[in-house]
Amino acid sequence: MSCCKDEKTLITTMDTSADKGPGPTPKIECQRNCERCQKKHGHKKVTGIKNPILVMVFLLLSSLRVWAQDTGPGAKTFWDDPINHPLFLVYLVTFFVFIVILLTLAVAIITLRVLNVFVEKSYEEKAAKLGIPYVAPQQWWTKFWQNANAMVPLEEEKNIELAHNYDGIRELDNHLPPWWKGLFYGSIIFAVIYLVVYHFSNSLPLSGQEYENELAFAEQQARIFKASQPVAVIDENSLSFTNDADIIAKGKSVFMSSNCQSCHRNDGSGNTIGPNLTDAYWLHGGEIKNIFSTIKNGVVEKAMPAWGKVMSQKDVRDVSFYVMSLQGTNPQNAKAPQGELFIPKPDTTAKDSTKVSAMMRNK
Numbered sequence: 289m290s291c292c293k294d295e296k297t298l299i300t301t302m303d304t305s306a307d308k309g310p311g312p313t314p315k316i317e318c319q320r321n322c323e324r325c326q327k328k329h330g331h332k333k334v335t336g337i338k339n340p341i342l343v344m345v346f347l348l349l350s351s352l353r354v355w356a357q358d359t360g361p362g363a364k365t366f367w368d369d370p371i372n373h374p375l376f377l378v379y380l381v382t383f384f385v386f387i388v389i390l391l392t393l394a395v396a397i398i399t400l401r402v403l404n405v406f407v408e409k410s411y412e413e414k415a416a417k418l419g420i421p422y423v424a425p426q427q428w429w430t431k432f433w434q435n436a437n438a439m440v441p442l443e444e445e446k447n448i449e450l451a452h453n454y455d456g457i458r459e460l461d462n463h464l465p466p467w468w469k470g471l472f473y474g475s476i477i478f479a480v481i482y483l484v485v486y487h488f489s490n491s492l493p494l495s496g497q498e499y500e501n502e503l504a505f506a507e508q509q510a511r512i513f514k515a516s517q518p519v520a521v522i523d524e525n526s527l528s529f530t531n532d533a534d535i536i537a538k539g540k541s542v543f544m545s546s547n548c549q550s551c552h553r554n555d556g557s558g559n560t561i562g563p564n565l566t567d568a569y570w571l572h573g574g575e576i577k578n579i580f581s582t583i584k585n586g587v588v589e590k591a592m593p594a595w596g597k598v599m600s601q602k603d604v605r606d607v608s609f610y611v612m613s614l615q616g617t618n619p620q621n622a623k624a625p626q627g628e629l630f631i632p633k634p635d636t637t638a639k640d641s642t643k644v645s646a647m648m649r650n651k
Contacts, residue, residue: 366379435466436466437465437467438462438466440460448460448462521601522580522605524577524581524584527576527580527608528576529576529608529609535605535606535610536606536609538603538606539603539605539607539609539610539611539613542599542603542606542607543610546595546599546607552564552565553619555614555617555619556619557619557622557623558622559623562592563626563627564623564625566614566615566616566617566619566622567615567622568625568630568631569625569628569630570627570628571587571590571627571628572627573630574630575632576609576612579611579612580604580605580608583595583607583611584596584601584604595607
């Protein structure tokens with residue numbers, strides 16, 4: 289019989305006999321045994337299996353948005369609040385999966401050891417039946433250890449025993465382990481390569497040259513960085529002090545962060561190293577341009593660093609203004625005056641308002 293394509297009723301034609309007149313054609317239902325039906329039925333099963341898998345993958349991908357973390361500046365890390373963290377369940381499941389893997393490995397190892405015990409018992413019984421002594425086969429780790437150390441088995445030590453005997457202590461003709469000789473020969477090869485590469489061919493720099501190269505590279509990067517930054521050019525000859533609170537506050541911050549207070553104290557009253565900056569006596573001039581020049585260029589004989597090498601001109605200007613603002617503060621326990629008394633001259637020149645405004649904007 290053959291099945292119709294749409295899996296409806298199967299129609300077959302039967303021969304009529306002389307005794308029986310032509311009767312109605314019987315209808316036989318399809319039993320789904322033909323090749324076409326089996327293929328189609330199998331395709332439906334595969335489709336039925338795939339659909340739940342696709343749904344699970346879709347739900348998993350959709351939940352990634354829930355697992356996404358906030359990477360903003362105020363985002364909490366996992367250790368700040370692990371219970372309420374979005375990835376807590378993921379980490380928990382991963383931990384349990386890791387534990388299951390470890391337990392599975394442990395069970396597998398124990399099972400193998402038990403099987404080895406049964407196998408060894410069977411070999412012992414077989415050897416006993418044959419009447420021969422049973423010799424346990426060496427494990428791969430034992431073979432590897434003996435080969436790596438060139439160890440002679442205990443039953444063969446008679447073959448390497450020397451004639452020396454010291455109070456019952458015998459001497460064996462053991463050789464160095466292969467791994468020790470390998471390290472020794474490898475060290476010799478490495479030393480030859482190192483000598484050729486670093487001392488003869490100069491292919492790679494030595495530690496001193498490498499240090500100098502790193503310093504040169506750092507200086508180059510510093511120059512590139514400085515070149516990329518806007519530089520405020522300040523003419524110290526035309527610089528004039530203005531009681532600007534913002535400039536003085538910035539200067540104080542630089543003064544405190546640059547170890548200036550280690551020689552002049554926090555209030556500028558001076559100590560055994562640096563002079564008092566709050567009185568009217570100055571060692572190198574009391575005008576703002578003198579203070580700017582002293583901070584910028586330093587005074588070698590007085591152990592005053594040249595801060596202009598590590599500070600920008602803007603920072604030097606700010607510190608100069610802060611030092612100038614310390615005049616007349618009269619702190620307690622101030623250091624005795626040093627240098628010459630400086631009396632500021634009255635300013636008789638008319639100030640250019642445009643120039644002053646430009647200088648103020650440059651702060």
